[in-house]
Amino acid sequence: MYKRQAVNGAGSRSATETALVRVDGTAPTTSDDAPTGWQPDDVTVTLAAFDALSGVEDTFYRLDGGTVEPYSGAFVVDGTGTIDVEYWSVDAAGNEETTQTAVVTIDRSLPSADHTAPGDWSASDVSAVLSAVDAESGIDQIDYVVTDPPPGGVWSGSAASDTVTLTISAEGTTTIEYSAVNGAGSRSATGTASVRVDKSAPTDPTPSSSSHSEGVYSNDPTVDIDLPGAVDPFSGVDGFSVSWSEGATELPDTLKDLEAGETAIESPSLAEGDWYFNVRTVDAVGNWTSTEHLGPFRIDTMAPTASHVAPGGWQNGDVELVVSGDDNSGIDRIDYVVTDPPPGGVWSGSAASD
DSSP, X not given: OEEEOOBOTTOOBOOOEEEOOOOOOOOOEEEEOOOOSEESSOEEEOEXXXXXXXXXXXXXXXXXXXXXXXXXXXXXXXXXXXXXXXXXXXXXXXXXXXOEEEEEEEOOSOOEEEEEOOSSEESSOEEEEEEEEOTTTOEEEEEEEESSOTTSSOOXXXXXXXXXXXXXXXXXXXXXEEEEEETTSOBOOOEEXXXXXXXXXXXXXXXXXXXXXXXXXXXXXOOEEEOOOOBOSSSOEEEEEEEEESSTTOOOOSSOOEETTOOEEEOOOOOSEEEEEEEEEEETTOOBOOOEEEEEEEEOOSOOEEEEEOOSSOOSSOOOOEEEEEOTXXXXXXXXOSSSOTTSSOOOEEESOO
């Protein structure tokens, strides 16, 4: 503000005039309420401009270097990815604000989650690897639960990573459910992994024979064997390794001779003597049992021999005739006939002796 008066040559002074001068050399300031961080959907942005002197005349904005728009109220940012929101204001004195920039990031997609784990049975601990991918905002965390999956339960574990490794050691089938969350807070579909662990050997069958009795001689060199009762509660019985031996301690090898369904077998033709049947069982992941033994089966296929002791010439009195026999399995009895031998007659006597 300033005042002025005029004075003439005679020294007379005019009335005082007052003038108001306004000076605004400062540009206005503008702020935004754009959210920081990744957002899952459209973002609404409001601008607020201020000028303490001449006041705000206009505010402008543009999205990603596009068309300049006059600001008349909140506007929507609806792109995807990283979007630059530029804005500035002009005051009544014509001062223009330096362009301000807000960065809006939008990720509308869901993350994807997957797993790497063997689908078959394993004989040892299993490492299940959970992984997730999001091309825009990245992975914030992976949530998971073991054996009690949502919605029946809650997430029991969480890792702020795009990869999680879980070690499963419990026998049987373990279920893992998992889901990933991206940087915008969006959750993936729930994935499921089934892990199968079988560390235990199966239960051997209980071998028996329908053709022979243990410890009893037989002249049949072929023994029928039944193998009922083999059990494996996890991966299942895969088969058997069998052998025949003259001792009761032989351990069959770990080469499978019989499939799981072959539970009725016949021995090879066995030589004379005592024989034992040996069997061990394997499950689907290669766990072997020790051994079950059955026997002895006593095989004697050779006919006994009989001989006698008697004087060769004529005798003038009673004669004693001694008949004896010999055999692997022992002599059960000696049959004989006097004066009318078979096949012309029948045995007339028998002695349960050798």
